[in-house]
Amino acid sequence: MKGYIEIDQERCKGCSFCIEYCPKKTIVLTDKLNLKGYFVAEFRDDKNCTGCALCAVMCPEVAIEVYRGGTA
Amino acid sequence: MKGYIEIDQERCKGCSFCIEYCPKKTIVLTDKLNLKGYFVAEFRDDKNCTGCALCAVMCPEVAIEVYRGGTA
Amino acid sequence: MLIKTIFSGFGGQGVLSMGYTLATAAMLEGKHVTYFPSYGVEVRGGTANCTVAVADEEIASPVASEPEFIVAMNQPSFARFQSILQAGGLILVNSSIVDISAARGDIEIVAVPTSELAEELGTIKVANMIMLGAFIKASSIISYDFMIKNLLQILGEGKSK
Amino acid sequence: MLIKTIFSGFGGQGVLSMGYTLATAAMLEGKHVTYFPSYGVEVRGGTANCTVAVADEEIASPVASEPEFIVAMNQPSFARFQSILQAGGLILVNSSIVDISAARGDIEIVAVPTSELAEELGTIKVANMIMLGAFIKASSIISYDFMIKNLLQILGEGKSK
């Protein structure tokens, strides 16, 4: 596993930018509503995440933190 | 005599545009003050005026009338 | 008679058209009525609400400080508005997503699983109308039959908004 | 003592600096003084005027409805201002270009051939200062000697305007 991300689901507004632009398609939109009333995105850790941070670059809400490198 | 002009001396403000641009130099600035307090221009009919109307074209005060053609 | 109801929920849940539809129906029934939406950037946040007042005489204020009824389509709305409901007032909640465990003791609560019901009807879009129907039955602010009889005209009016 | 003088003429005749110079001199003599020029587009027309008030006490208004003195450097000014001169008032006219035949009977007139005098001095530019000198002598609003003694300072002040 090269990388992983953490999504702050209370910040997430379900715009699905991260989902669209994740080259590894490791993020999905859930049917979970957060307190703001948005269906939130969730990281599905399928070991493919490269930590490229494209999701974070796209995320309007600064809801994503990205980790990369040697085994955690 | 091909032409002549009439200058309304109460309109004239002595800018001397007509004097400068008359090709025949038939206009002069006098030391006559009009009621507005300007030294006024005067037509010196030396038979050279061609009625070309350049003076009128230049005159800001629309003070000049131009006549041309057959003997008056 | 003067009855004020607050419809509240997320932006997408159609709470404004719930209120607008009730107001239209009440108008057609010949009642005095006011409809006052939350407006401007408030809405941007994602929550929306509107207040509908229905009465037999002139309505002084379209604002409800102590409403008789509340419709809460989501958790934040339930939290925010149940507190101002009159003692003995009635609150309808969208029980599909609202946890009512923290409810006040002195109010009446009707739980409507709008999502489930809507899915039965095949589309989540009508969840708000299902809630509205439930609300009118429970509140009888206007006659349910009149509502049904004039549904087309009412919704028609709705569009011409 | 409160004495008001109007200096008037064509734009080019330096009437404003006449008034300004008098006002400066009066100030240096320790008098109360106001100077009020015609301003804005009025000036565009080609005529200019200013009012100088000199007094021993506070001056209520810098405007002169019935001035004690008038200096008229051209015909229009003579026509316009002689009419508001106080009965018995004094008017100095630039006789080089002003025809005074139409003058009021109840006022005193001093004719000053400024152009001629100026030419004697070799430059028309000083015509206004010649007139001012004549005016101060005739009016003795301020002491002529003081004026001469402090001429440099006065004109210096003038520049720093």
Add this chain to the structure above:
Amino acid sequence: MKKVYSRPKCLKDAHFHYCPGCGHAIVNRLLAEVIDEMDLRDTAICVAPAGCGMLLYNYFDIDCLESAHGRGAAVATGIKRVRPENLVLSYQGDGDLAAIGTAESFHAANRGENITVIFVNNGVYGMTGGQMAPTTMLNQVTTTTPSGRVSDSAGHPVRMCEVLAVLDGTSYLERVAVNKPAAIMAAKKAIAKAFEHQLKGTGFSMVEILSPCPTNWKMDALQACKWIDEVMSRQFPLGVVKEVQC
């Protein structure tokens, strides 16, 4: 002999209030001549600015409105939208059009309003006594640039024709001058051309006119005319800046 030049019909008898050698006076006359020659006296409505040109309603025998300073293009828009069949012109100075009126001029042009703006660029605020205008030349001394206009603090002379040319709504933009006979003839043609564009309804037309202000340039009238050739027209090149086919 017959009279070959006399006062235009649609000029009233009043004497101009302009200073000796003022370009406004020439522009006023040219407008009157074109209106006479194109027979537009009956339909023309002219918006006067705040500026030395503002008293034009004392001279023109056509319907005139005085606008607030800089708002000529907006006022003209209101008039033209109500009376598309009328010829609507807005007469404005450079302070009026390019400083306080920037937004109104800009957006009337961008909307392609069918109006004609007569833009008298004399590089100063004439009426208020010769302060800097947006069009004042660098290093030019004015009452508010006592040691000459410095671009760092006071900016650069603005070329309005070139700016408005970027906007899709503009139909005809030409810069002319009124400092000598040939230029004056050209200026007159430009005004006529602009009117034609308006009559054809092709959009916003403007004639920018470099115009002497001897009083505030502190020059005699003839020097002022030369200064336009030697200095001003370097920064403001004469000619058609934009013309769409009509």
Add this chain to the structure above:
Amino acid sequence: MKKVYSRPKCLKDAHFHYCPGCGHAIVNRLLAEVIDEMDLRDTAICVAPAGCGMLLYNYFDIDCLESAHGRGAAVATGIKRVRPENLVLSYQGDGDLAAIGTAESFHAANRGENITVIFVNNGVYGMTGGQMAPTTMLNQVTTTTPSGRVSDSAGHPVRMCEVLAVLDGTSYLERVAVNKPAAIMAAKKAIAKAFEHQLKGTGFSMVEILSPCPTNWKMDALQACKWIDEVMSRQFPLGVVKEVQC
């Protein structure tokens, strides 16, 4: 593993109020990142507009002032002249900068004020509910162009970079977008570049940012991003419009 991406230091903890997929949010983050990376938090002063971006002072941990609608460039001018050593930026929307603020933007640019304008072009008045902006596309439906923008009555979409490029006071003008990762990287570079110009004192710098407004475009967030590529950037070509050497 180590954290390779986290929240910029000069963003407060507050949640954004923007709608899902709003470009303002991305622009806010980019500004914060650049300010962090160039270490400008201590000297930056940001002028907020009237518009959806106005609450940025709730998010930025830098000194902020809220300007009246459209006056950002004038306010920033006042600040920068008093504090030339500070980094002064004016954050403005398209209605704010190109409609009501036209004159202030235009003349601050012409004076070459050493300020940086962050110009968020989303083609509508977002905050007030999606009315037409000067930058609205032809035929685009908004609440004030119910059957699409028609140029005759409502004018043409205005290219502000191209307009301001005509003015001598402008130093750096670039148009970018925030609708996909590559574009966002480029946008960030442009902002940094603009700041460098200001720090070098070369004059007026502006970054125009094509920014999705899903709410008022009545699209979902992803459609909005595509629309910028397919439609908006045709009218508003991306890239450096003007750069003077510094």
Add this chain to the structure above:
Amino acid sequence: MKKLMSGNAAAGEAAVLAGCTCYFGYPITPQNELTEYMAKRVPEAGGTFIQSESEIAAINMVLGASVAGARAMTSSSGPGISLKQEGISYLAADELPAVILNMVRGGPGMGNISPAQSDYLQATRGGGHGDYRTIVLAPSSVQEIADMMPLAFELAEKYRNPVVVLGDGMLGQMMEPVEFDHIKKLKEPPKDYILTGAKGRPSRMVRSLLFDVKEEEEHNWKLTRKFKRIEQNEVRYETYLLDDAEMAVVAYGTSARIAKGAIIRLRQEGLKVGMIRPITLWPFPARIVQETAKTTHDFFVFEMSAGQLIEDVKLALEGKGHIHFYGRPGGVIPTPVELFRIISRHYYQAQRGKKP
């Protein structure tokens, strides 16, 4: 037949029905729905709609349209209305009819978008530079907004003066059933001052520049005489349960309607409270206030501001009676119940005050 409509939309519909053919405006909350309504409705009716580049452009477009003979209006809120003050002063000086709607919001500065009544002094004192006034109409319901638009244009044209309709965010946003059937196109009064092109007549000029101070002064007195006429003829107000009132509430617009709700409650408890509701804020209904002062000692001024209407009540009372004040600025909408409590407290204090 009645329609459920917001005050913003109703204002637009009524204006168009009354013959308004030109709308020029710039978006600002809480009046956007009016601009948006006109964007659709005015062109349908064959008129001109322009979303102007600014409020200043809008008011000057209105001036242009008005001088060209059209029935023209604009609308805005607080900040935008401040920007229009120069233009309004020009309209008054040129004696041109125009209607300006102000859906007031909390201020000063950016303030907020909630209902307020804090632009009262600006609206009733002319607002811009120079000696002039604008007629100011204050509706208190959506129906009254609709009814007032034709009146606004009628007065504007009758007196050739700008007319301000002063609402607020609540009146603009709130929906109520509205009736339009009675609203008919106003007839065109003869307009011998408008600019149409000088065909077949001497040319005209419309201007407010009068260098000659005597001319300008005469123009000022002419306007002043007109304003006196308006003060004599156009005062409008409503009274409510005033006859036996021991306390008279003075309130307008939204606060008047809230006050009415409070007064109903007060009456139920036997408190003799009535109300004067100014409908024209300028000219202010001073006489009825003075009349009332003969029988009523206590006046209760209630407004959604820190105290502006109170100035006109003081001017009217000239020291007579006692003025109580309750203001809620900043966008707060007080409730009838709240006001009921406040008024009754003041009422009992006043009672005690009387019997020693």
Add this chain to the structure above:
Amino acid sequence: MKKLMSGNAAAGEAAVLAGCTCYFGYPITPQNELTEYMAKRVPEAGGTFIQSESEIAAINMVLGASVAGARAMTSSSGPGISLKQEGISYLAADELPAVILNMVRGGPGMGNISPAQSDYLQATRGGGHGDYRTIVLAPSSVQEIADMMPLAFELAEKYRNPVVVLGDGMLGQMMEPVEFDHIKKLKEPPKDYILTGAKGRPSRMVRSLLFDVKEEEEHNWKLTRKFKRIEQNEVRYETYLLDDAEMAVVAYGTSARIAKGAIIRLRQEGLKVGMIRPITLWPFPARIVQETAKTTHDFFVFEMSAGQLIEDVKLALEGKGHIHFYGRPGGVIPTPVELFRIISRHYYQAQRGKKP
């Protein structure tokens, strides 16, 4: 040593001496000489001068300079001041100090460039949208203009509020001997609200947007409390021969100085006439008017407008005494002699009125 200077130039010189480092303005007669003076003087003193593209830009540059901590001012006349109203409202809402000079000219609309006092209500009622006031100072001589500029900045900074200096074309254009030796640079009060970059401290925000109506209301009351403080502490006025006066003239600025000339003549004829000259128009010196009303029945309001100051006199008198009025709008400068005649006529009528 005294210099002969125009009011416009004196205002500029005094402002610079008091430490004004930023001037932003746009030309308009009759205040051009001030803009022109500052164009030369401010840069000499190391400050910032900008001839802005408009009055609106100017007032917003002032706001920017003020929030950056500088002592900033602007000036204009009637039409330009109307355009600044939005900006002034923002300054008041943001609680930022600033000085705005208005050399009033004839209005409304374009009007003319002659001296007038017809912007009184605009200046004293805030002018822009929302609940706020500006301190208004009214000089009556060139020396007083010079003396007032430091005061204006001092009050603006003390209360963090815009201050308006209300002159007119005569005061701006007229030259009188002026003394500057006593004018010193004001010390810098601590300014903990200004924006300097957040180095070594938490970041600051200056804004007037308060969506939460409770916050906005509290802000309104906070401002209102400040205005009450100003009303208590900053009232300024001059009285002249008031002790035995049977008629009290109320006049400010130019008309006050003309009135003084008239009163001297009236006294010579034995008419007991005195004067109250408000120096602060807001806060208005109501108390001295009330005090005077205890001994004097007749008040003679004299202003160069169609009647604006009279409103504050009425508010102060609350029905006591009798108000006579003489107004000359439109740029007319009445003469002391003229006023002498008018006042004496009213005086004798009043006398007759008394003894039946």
